[in-house]
Amino acid sequence: MSDTIFALSTASGRAGIAIVRVSGPQAKAALVSLSGREDFPPRQAIRARLSDAGGHPLDDALVLWFPGPASFSGEDIAEFHLHGGRSIIDAVLRALSSLPGLRPSEPGEFTRRAVRNGKLDLTRAEGLADLIDAETESQRLQALRQYDGAFARLCDGWRDRLIKATAWVEAAIDFADEELPEETVARSSQIAGEILKEIQDHLTDSQRGEIIRNGVHLTVFGPVNAGKSSLINALARRDVAIVSPTPGTTRDVIEVHLDLGGYAVIASDTAGLRPTEEAVEAEGVRRALDRARSADLTLLLLDGARPDTFTNYQVEPDLVVWNKADVEWSTERDGIRISAKTGEGLDFLIESLVKIIAQRLDVKGDSVPITRTRHRHALEQAVAALTRSLNEEEAELMAEDLRLTLREIGRVTGRVDIEDLLDVVFRDFCIGK
Numbered sequence: 417m418s419d420t421i422f423a424l425s426t427a428s429g430r431a432g433i434a435i436v437r438v439s440g441p442q443a444k445a446a447l448v449s450l451s452g453r454e455d456f457p458p459r460q461a462i463r464a465r466l467s468d469a470g471g472h473p474l475d476d477a478l479v480l481w482f483p484g485p486a487s488f489s490g491e492d493i494a495e496f497h498l499h500g501g502r503s504i505i506d507a508v509l510r511a512l513s514s515l516p517g518l519r520p521s522e523p524g525e526f527t528r529r530a531v532r533n534g535k536l537d538l539t540r541a542e543g544l545a546d547l548i549d550a551e552t553e554s555q556r557l558q559a560l561r562q563y564d565g566a567f568a569r570l571c572d573g574w575r576d577r578l579i580k581a582t583a584w585v586e587a588a589i590d591f592a593d594e595e596l597p598e599e600t601v602a603r604s605s606q607i608a609g610e611i612l613k614e615i616q617d618h619l620t621d622s623q624r625g626e627i628i629r630n631g632v633h634l635t636v637f638g639p640v641n642a643g644k645s646s647l648i649n650a651l652a653r654r655d656v657a658i659v660s661p662t663p664g665t666t667r668d669v670i671e672v673h674l675d676l677g678g679y680a681v682i683a684s685d686t687a688g689l690r691p692t693e694e695a696v697e698a699e700g701v702r703r704a705l706d707r708a709r710s711a712d713l714t715l716l717l718l719d720g721a722r723p724d725t726f727t728n729y730q731v732e733p734d735l736v737v738w739n740k741a742d743v744e745w746s747t748e749r750d751g752i753r754i755s756a757k758t759g760e761g762l763d764f765l766i767e768s769l770v771k772i773i774a775q776r777l778d779v780k781g782d783s784v785p786i787t788r789t790r791h792r793h794a795l796e797q798a799v800a801a802l803t804r805s806l807n808e809e810e811a812e813l814m815a816e817d818l819r820l821t822l823r824e825i826g827r828v829t830g831r832v833d834i835e836d837l838l839d840v841v842f843r844d845f846c847i848g849k
Contacts, residue, residue: 420446421521422512424505431500436508439526442517443492447479449515450496450508456481466496468511475504489526490533531830538830539568542788546629553678554628554777558785566784567791570618571828574611578825581607582818589811601811608818612802615795618786624777625785626792627712631673631680632773635711637704637729640688642719643739646756648672648685651766669707677770679777684711689729705730713772720745720753734772737765791828798824 420440426433438446447456451464458481466474478497487493498504512518527544530536536544543562550556581604588600636644652672670685684707687700708714708731716733721743736751742758752768754761786792798821805817826832 420518421525422446422509422518423521423526424509425495425526426500428505430502434498434500434505436496436498436505436512437526438494438496438512438518439487439489439491439521439529440517441492442515443494444481444483446512446515446518447481447494450474450511451479458483458486461497466498466508466511468507469514474507474511475499485533485535488535489529490535491529537565537568539571539791539828540565543567546787551673552675552680555680558625558628558787561784562787567787568829570784571825574615575822575825575831577607577611578818578822582815582822585811585815585818589815601814604814604818605806608802608805608821612799612806615799615802618784619792619795619799621783621786622776623786623792625787626789628679628777628785629787631682632713632777633711634681634683634713634715634769635686635704635708636683636715636717637686637689637708637731637733638717639719640690642688642717643756644688644717645670645685647717647737647739647754648683650756650759650762651676651683669703676766676773679770679773681713681769681773708733712776713769715769718749718751720749735765735768794824794827 418441420438420442422436422438425435425437444456448454449469450466451462452467453462453464456462456479461478461480463476464479465476466479468474475498477499480495480497482488482493482495484491484493496508498508509520513520524545527536527541531538531541540563543559543564546555546559547563550559584600584604636647638644648670651674669687672683672685674681674683686704686707687697689701689704692698692701708729714731714733715735715737716729716731717737717739720738720740738749738751738753739756741753741755741760752761752765754765756762786795801817801820801824805814805821808814808817823832
């Protein structure tokens with residue numbers, strides 16, 4: 417990390433303000449070179465006229481100086497708050513690249529340096545990535561909580577208690593000839609058992625954290641011409657699926673991303689279900705049923721004007737919805753009544769969907785959700801090691817399993833195998849973060 421890196425930290429494109437960040441040992445030299453001044457009070461915005469090495473003017477900007485280690489990355493950091501024109505940004509980046517010891521950053525390199533310098537643990541770094549990518553209120557709140565360190569504190573609490581339990585077992589091994597309290601190993605087993613139950617409780621969460629982060633998969637299925645594509649378009653408030661009176665128009669699964677009540681929802685429009693011998697349509701029917709079986713939430717849409725279309729659809733839906741309320745029905749039907757054409761009943765349908773999602777993804781209170789497969793896998797390995805430790809008759813074997821548990825919990829926050837984990841964690845980060 418001897419290189420000094422720089423990047424545009426705000427979104428690319430035309431804007432009122434653009435921020436270019438520099439991190440590393442040459443950060444202050446970059447400030448001096450572009451601004452022509454020597455004195456920079458820490459963490460104060462200073463107005464400066466920027467010029468490149470040839471004296472050509474760049475911009476009238478604000479600059480800030482964050483001396484390490486009291487900075488985001490733990491290194492010296494300089495920030496240039498520019499006017500957000502594309503030509504200004506390009507000129508400043510060219511001027512920085514011409515300075516000795518500076519190079520453009522890799523994706524996530526600023527945050528990666530923060531982790532390497534102990535400013536963030538891996539879970540907080542991942543929380544920062546999720547916070548940047550959050551598109552809904554539930555994603556924002558969950559990401560903010562992880563960035564604040566809620567999951568790290570939980571893992572560190574388990575780790576601290578396990579260190580004590582492991583020390584007691586190892587003391588019983590190392591000082592077998594001494595008169596240590598007989599309950600030493602028993603106390604370790606008690607702590608291990610308590611932590612085992614706590615981790616298992618977190619693992620049996622129906623993957624709520626991952627679902628909030630990645631989106632709730634909603635599948636709309638039902639017979640042909642019930643209005644599934646029309647409903648998807650109405651929920652999306654734009655035309656994303658082809659609507660036609662011809663039966664069997666939808667042959668494949670079409671996905672659209674929605675924000676329903678602050679929750680990210682991935683809604684799937686599927687082929688109409690009916691007996692068919694046409695190969696392509698039959699494949700569409702198969703895919704529709706497969707998607708419904710694997711969905712987090714299912715909505716069976718039926719044609720209110722044609723009640724005789726109801727049959728066994730092989731999947732128990734979470735909601736039964738009757739479309740075409742704008743057409744006169746001969747009898748009333750059980751379920752939610754809507755018209756995808758006029759919008760009648762859509763608000764109530766959305767409220768019903770949000771209510772079900774909120775009940776299933778309720779992570780209020782002290783619960784700290786697991787948000788990534790990496791975390792879940794490490795905790796599953798920790799459960800396996802803890803379970804073995806409680807079944808061991810030899811203190812030496814118990815101690816080894818407790819050490820393995822510590823290792824797996826440490827992998828969540830990055831206390832061990834940090835180099836192996838960095839590429840995985842920062843693979844999807846954007847440049848400038």
